[in-house]
Amino acid sequence: DQQVKQNSPSLSVQEGRISILNCDYTNSMFDYFLWYKKYPAEGPTFLISISSIKDKNEDGRFTVFLNKSAKHLSLHIVPSQPGDSAVYFCAASYNTNAGKSTFGDGTTLTVKP
């Protein structure tokens, strides 16, 4: 039973446009969510997080939206840049320890110049 799902294995967008990556979860106990970016042969790099007490968190070009009733979160990247091309993982945790996170399978984002 996969508790965090990223249903789109891949996404392709044009440079300068918006990238929207989606993530669904099933465990209502999750109360902290993170997005990581990963390049080939490297470890994941933290991008942005959101607590369940919020519905939006913004950091520069990256915004994460949380819809608790739908158990859905999304990552918006505006404007998208070719350097954003990578695999993006959604992760969720609970009980105060975000180090023990449940990851989705990732979405490969390609930003075309």
Added chain:
Amino acid sequence: NAGVMQNPRHLVRRRGQEARLRCSPVKGHSHVYWYRQLPEEGLKFMVYLQKENIIDESGMPKERFSAEFPKEGPSILRIQQVVRGDSAAYFCASSLSAGRGNYGYTFGSGTRLTVV
């Protein structure tokens, strides 16, 4: 680079051999987490350690796998009698504390284990 250091980057073992994966956390970090990533999948939590203690090993197989984080030196993930299904990328992350914050966790570049 003062980040999480993992070595070796690549490790090839024959079936039945032992694999030892090392993780040196960010300086000053006393919390270490090990994850495993199978091809085309996300990272799966294996074990959480603090200095000299295993806090949560709920994601680690009960047999053949063990982890330690001694008072001195790196954290070690040890896999005995490896099988082909152990082939994966193993990532280590570290943190200053076990709480949360708007900073996420620092991951190493991983060790890619291939069992032949």
